Amino acid sequence: MTTNATPTQAAPVRRRGIEAARARQAIWLLLPTLIAIAVVAGYPLYRTFFFSLYEANLTTPGERTFLGLGNFWFTTEEGVPLGFLQDPKWWTAVKNTLLFTVVSVFLETVFGMIIALVVNSAFKGRAFLRTAMLVPWAIPTVVSAQMWAYMYNDSFGLVGRGILGGQALLADVDSAIWAMIAVDVWKTTSFMALLILAGLQSLPSDMYEAADMDGASKWTQFWRMTLPLLRPALLVALVFRSLDALRVFDIMYVMLGANTASSTSMTGYARQALIDNSLLGLGSAVAVAIFLIIMVIVVIYVTAFRVKFD
Amino acid sequence: MNLQKTNPALYYTQRVLFYLLVIVITVYLLFPFLWAVLTSFRRAGDLFLPPLQFITAPTTLSNYTQVFANANFQRGLLFSVIVAVVSVLISLLLGSFAAYALGRFKFRGKSMILYIILAVSVFPQIAVLGGLFTLVQATNLFNNPISLIFSYLIFTIPFTVWVLTSFVRDIPGELEEAALVDGASPLQTLFQVLFPVMMPALVTTGLLAFINAWNEYLFALTFTSSNRTVPVVIANYSGASQFDQPWGPIMAASIVVTVPLIILVLVFQRNIVSGLTAGAVKG
Numbered sequence: 001m002t003t004n005a006t007p008t009q010a011a012p013v014r015r016r017g018i019e020a021a022r023a024r025q026a027i028w029l030l031l032p033t034l035i036a037i038a039v040v041a042g043y044p045l046y047r048t049f050f051f052s053l054y055e056a057n058l059t060t061p062g063e064r065t066f067l068g069l070g071n072f073w074f075t076t077e078e079g080v081p082l083g084f085l086q087d088p089k090w091w092t093a094v095k096n097t098l099l100f101t102v103v104s105v106f107l108e109t110v111f112g113m114i115i116a117l118v119v120n121s122a123f124k125g126r127a128f129l130r131t132a133m134l135v136p137w138a139i140p141t142v143v144s145a146q147m148w149a150y151m152y153n154d155s156f157g158l159v160g161r162g163i164l165g166g167q168a169l170l171a172d173v174d175s176a177i178w179a180m181i182a183v184d185v186w187k188t189t190s191f192m193a194l195l196i197l198a199g200l201q202s203l204p205s206d207m208y209e210a211a212d213m214d215g216a217s218k219w220t221q222f223w224r225m226t227l228p229l230l231r232p233a234l235l236v237a238l239v240f241r242s243l244d245a246l247r248v249f250d251i252m253y254v255m256l257g258a259n260t261a262s263s264t265s266m267t268g269y270a271r272q273a274l275i276d277n278s279l280l281g282l283g284s285a286v287a288v289a290i291f292l293i294i295m296v297i298v299v300i301y302v303t304a305f306r307v308k309f310d
Numbered sequence: 311m312n313l314q315k316t317n318p319a320l321y322y323t324q325r326v327l328f329y330l331l332v333i334v335i336t337v338y339l340l341f342p343f344l345w346a347v348l349t350s351f352r353r354a355g356d357l358f359l360p361p362l363q364f365i366t367a368p369t370t371l372s373n374y375t376q377v378f379a380n381a382n383f384q385r386g387l388l389f390s391v392i393v394a395v396v397s398v399l400i401s402l403l404l405g406s407f408a409a410y411a412l413g414r415f416k417f418r419g420k421s422m423i424l425y426i427i428l429a430v431s432v433f434p435q436i437a438v439l440g441g442l443f444t445l446v447q448a449t450n451l452f453n454n455p456i457s458l459i460f461s462y463l464i465f466t467i468p469f470t471v472w473v474l475t476s477f478v479r480d481i482p483g484e485l486e487e488a489a490l491v492d493g494a495s496p497l498q499t500l501f502q503v504l505f506p507v508m509m510p511a512l513v514t515t516g517l518l519a520f521i522n523a524w525n526e527y528l529f530a531l532t533f534t535s536s537n538r539t540v541p542v543v544i545a546n547y548s549g550a551s552q553f554d555q556p557w558g559p560i561m562a563a564s565i566v567v568t569v570p571l572i573i574l575v576l577v578f579q580r581n582i583v584s585g586l587t588a589g590a591v592k593g
Contacts, residue, residue: 007548024497029411030423032404033467040464041430044441051440115335118328129332131576132339138575139343140525142541143564146348150557158345158356190339191586199585207361208529240432248435250527254545267436267528273438275532284440291437 005031045291051284058278071285084273084286093262093269096177101245105182109238111185117222119193120200123266133190141187145254146184149206152255173263180264183251188244192237199233200226232305239301246294264288343568344523350374350561354365357557370570373562386543392541393455393530394523397462404432404469405470406512410500413478414470414486424475431468435528437462457533462526473585477511478504485534514585517578554574 052071056064067074073083084090116238119130136144154160154168169179203226211221252261252268258276261268274283313321348365356367408427412420429478446502464513481504487501507510530539536569538546544567547560575582 019416023417026411026415026417026420027417029407029496029500033408033427033471034423036400036404036463036467037426037430040442040460040467041433041438044438044445046432047441048437048445052443058440058443063446112332118331118335118540123328123332125332129336131579132336134575134579134582135572136339137345138521138571139568140526140541140571142525143568144342146547146564147342147558150349150561151342151345153555153557156557162361171429186338186342194583195584196550198583240364243432247436249436250541253527267434271434271439271528271532274436275443280440280444285439287434287440290434292435294376294432295429298429 009210036043048284048287048291051280054281056280058280059276060281061280062279067281071282072289084269084289088265090266090269090286093264093266096173096264097246097248097266100177100181100184100248101242104181104188105238105245106240107181107185107239108189108192109234111189112196112237114188115193116196116200119197133193135190136187137190137194139187140249142254144183144187145251148179148186148251149255152179156239170260171271173260176260177264179254180248180252183255185247186247187251188241192241195237196230197232199230203229204231235305239297239305243294243297246297247290264294315394334514346561347565350565352558354556354558363373373558374557374566377566379562380559380563382538382539382543386538386540387567389455389458389537390524391539393458393462394520397459397466397523398519401463401466401519402457402512402516405467405474405515406500406505406508408471409474409478410496410504412481413481419437427468427471431465431472439528439532442529443532452533453535453537455534455537458526461529461533462523465522465526468514469519469522473515474508474511477508477515481507510581512584514578514581517574518582519584521575524571527593582591 004036004068030197051061052065053066053068054064055067055070069083071083073085075081075083075086081087085098119126119133139147141277149170151157153158154164154166160167160169167175170176207225210222211225216224248265249261249267249271252265256264258268258272262272263269267290268288270283272288273286277283313324350373351371352364352367353368353370353372356364359367411417412424446452446457446461449457485503486499486506489503493500523539526539527541527545530542531545534542541565544560544563547556547563
């Protein structure tokens with residue numbers, strides 16, 4: 001930082017002194033936060049990695065036996081597969097989580113774009129729609145899960161009884177996952193729309209005036225100008241939504257129950273192993289796998305978009 | 311532009327289609343919530359009615375009186391308020407220290423710290439669930455709201471640091487330099503010079519963190535047994551028998567928990583949008 005040429009002796013020394021003092025002060029200001037993060041995230045994460053290598057019970061974590069990677073992949077002498085990577089249910093959960101993530105994030109982006117474009121144009125009632133957009137986002141996830149469980153109910157619900165004529169949509173994993181996607185799309189499309197709208201409003205309006213003068217159609221303007229300029233904002237929103245969708249838990253656990261949720265979401269599978277079945281070692285191994293999947297995606301994202309901090 | 315004059319038919323078709331789209335979007339966004347509101351005012355026996363008769367069925371407040379008389383729900387509200395408020399206050403305090411250092415100071419390892427904080431804010435809660443659970447047990451904090459207050463810091467702190475740092479960067483440097491020249495310590499500068507300027511940012515960040523803490527489910531479900539927060543109470547709300555789903559009271563409880571949030575969000579609309587975009591887009 002202070003590599004530039006030094007015309008006099010005294011000034012840079014003094015500045016270096018101030019900078020050193022500032023750096024020390026910065027450490028003190030950051031220390032409480034760093035300690036808090038270490039206690040609530042760092043140490044528990046270390047424990048999760050630690051227990052993933054052991055066979056251990058949640059109620060008596062002290063009595064454990066070292067397994068190495070046995071929680072991930074382990075076959076007994078009788079040929080019984082015990083590692084979670086050998087459990088078809090885990091792979092069902094992975095498949096369903098990926099399906100959920102890809103479809104819901106795709107739909108949220110498309111619907112979010114449509115809503116943002118509508119709200120960005122001038123019409124009567126625009127302020128109202130802008131406000132209405134915030135409502136699904138403000139509703140707690142558990143509440144929206146219950147609202148939709150009621151809507152899907154086969155003897156009371158508008159969707160379950162009315163549209164589907166009494167089919168129990170949530171009873172079967174294959175149809176339940178689509179029901180979950182519909183709930184997530186309803187709940188978070190408006191969040192996507194908000195982020196896209198913020199991006200739209202930062203686009204220069206004189207550019208569109210020039211395009212209008214040149215006779216470019218709205219359609220051409222959207223594909224040639226809006227979309228390319230919106231790309232950075234759109235990509236960031238997309239990645240944040242995907243990470244959220246990959247760790248989905250609440251809606252599935254509340255609407256489907258612990259057991260079905262464990263074959264529709266990776267987090268549900270991990271929680272069932274860890275808490276309901278008290279398998280601290282196995283559950284930790286699953287948690288480690290989820291952690292690694294998400295971190296790999298984050299690293300790809302950070303390098304692909306060249307995120308920089310100062 | 312002059313479509314209205316050159317081709318009025320096309321112009322009006324476009325307008326009609328556009329407003330149709332607006333109506334479809336509005337109904338899509340609001341209908342499920344409005345239906346839940348309506349259900350919360352209907353008697354249990356009327357839930358079977360076909361939609362039109364359901365809408366016109368007599369209104370009752372009995373679901374609400376039942377919910378408010380429910381001891382679990384009362385305790386849930388109390389615990390939710392305590393847990394969310396305390397964890398947000400702690401993270402605002404710590405977060406503003408950190409944001410001041412990260413937004414205003416130059417030092418080695420700064421981007422490393424920002425990376426760590428970003429990593430914590432994206433990492434899945436399930437990755438710490440087991441570790442935290444054994445910690446909660448070892449410290450005898452199971453079923454104690456303190457365990458939730460501390461575990462919620464895992465998402466409230468990174469969020470507040472992240473958003474506040476981007477706000478601190480936007481504060482003009484002259485303010486702080488003037489204080490430094492007068493010999494103020496960093497803490498004095500922070501509390502007496504920057505805090506007043508940061509007030510709107512603190513309110514926005516605090517509100518968003520509060521919403522997250524208020525909605526949290528996984529930790530609340532796992533670290534408590536009887537001292538539940540409201541989301542867990544609502545998810546577990548059961549009727550007299552095992553097979554009876556009391557939809558009326560569940561919807562009433564849901565509305566009670568949601569309406570304050572919606573009011574807060576509507577009142578602080580503009581701040582919320584700027585806070586969300588600062589937190590999510592300035593990656």
